Amino acid sequence: MTGAAAVLELFRARFGGAPGGMWFAPGRANLMGEHTDYNGGFVLPFALGQGIVAAAARLGGRRLVLCSAQEPGSAVEVALDGLAPGQVTGWAAYPAGVAWALGAAGCEVPGARIAIDSDLPAGAGLSSSAALECATALALTELSGLAVDRRELAAIARRAENDFVGVPSGIMDQSASLLSRRGHALLLDCRSLETSQVPFDPAGSGAGLLLINTRASHELTAGEYGRRRAECEQAARLLGVPSLRYLTDLGDLDRLTDPVLRRRARHVLTDNQRVQEVAGLLTSGSGDAYPRIGRLLTQAHQSLRDDFEISWPEADAAVDAALASGALGARMIGGGFGGSVLALVPGEAPVRAAVAGAFAERSWTAAEFLDAAPSDSAKRVGLE
Ligand code: GLA
DSSP, rough: OOHHHHHHHHHHHHHOOOSSEEEEEEEEEEEOOOSSGGGGGGGEEEEEEEEEEEEEOSSSSSSSEEEETTTTEEEEEOOOOTOTTSSOGGGGHHHHHHHHHHHHHHOOOOOOOEEEEEETTTTTSSOHHHHHHHHHHHHHHHHEEEEEEEHHOOOOOHHHIIIIIIIOOSSHHHHHHHHOOOTTEEEEETTTTOOEEEEGGGGGGGGEEEEEEEEOOOOOOGGGGHHHHHHHHHHHHTTOOSSGGGOOOGGGGGGGSSSHHHHHHHHHHHHHHHHHHHHHHHHHTOHHHHHHHHHHHHHHHIIIIISSSOOOHHHHHHHHHHHHOOOSSEEOOOSSSSSSEEESSOOOHHHHHHHHHHHHHHOOOOOOOEOOOOOOOOOOEEOO
């Protein structure tokens, strides 16, 4: 059963009747620019074909009733009047937070029943939370006939995550889910919020993208993410700049006497440069663009591992195995400490075999290989 058919079935089984509509929001992978978004820097993510589908119908009365195929148990009911951070926990905090943030932005949110289904592995660093927020945001606004600009919707979804759920994330994931275009990566300047679509079709150039879920699950609320963010803010303060985005010269970092802060800032500065380099290579269409992008991916992994210190053993082993078996480049993606690796490969089979072998040798849970096709952003869906 396709995602839309499955969620329609779930809606009927749990609530009875038909939904007023179904909305899909994709997860994302990130080609370049990690932990640069909340530093006002650049990111270059793309939407995946996998994501969250929400089937929703208006409901009389000011409440949300939520159920999910991935969360067995009874539906969660949320009163919309007086809704405030801290009142809803667990997975339902994401859709409830969106209703709260929409209300705070002046959008009158209707009562609704929402059934949710996902084909994104949770904890794989592919932004299932942002996809859940964005699918809910589209469902609630379109059900009530509100036309909200997608950039504004991304900011609202982020606010749900930051202020309602309590995860201090940046704007990358929600932007990727709401603003991406098939066959492109989204270049986002997180200071000005300007975006541009950069043609990204590795398959057309004989390269493939392989997404490796290392099955070491990450948890953004676990503190390290917030700690990195605080270190970056401290480094910016000490350097007298509004954010690390303003750094352009590695020499500036010498003014940071703390070696940890210096490494953190170096990662942000060099990753911002790598985003621009990758975007430039993709736009130029030059013949050796993909091998060069591959090398930048691997440099980014080294920076995330050694300077930002957020990689994890399964990611390092997957990157090493991918490179040893012919990958053009590979790196961990997302917030860190678990999740996925993105590899740029001339051919998938040898890389899959090498990664599977490396994991088996260490008696780790087998890695999962996923398609990573640059896909369209969130949209209303029907039954195909
Ligand atoms: C998570 C956050 C994003 C971003 C990445 C790291 O995915 O949600 O805002 O900071 O980590 O690049």
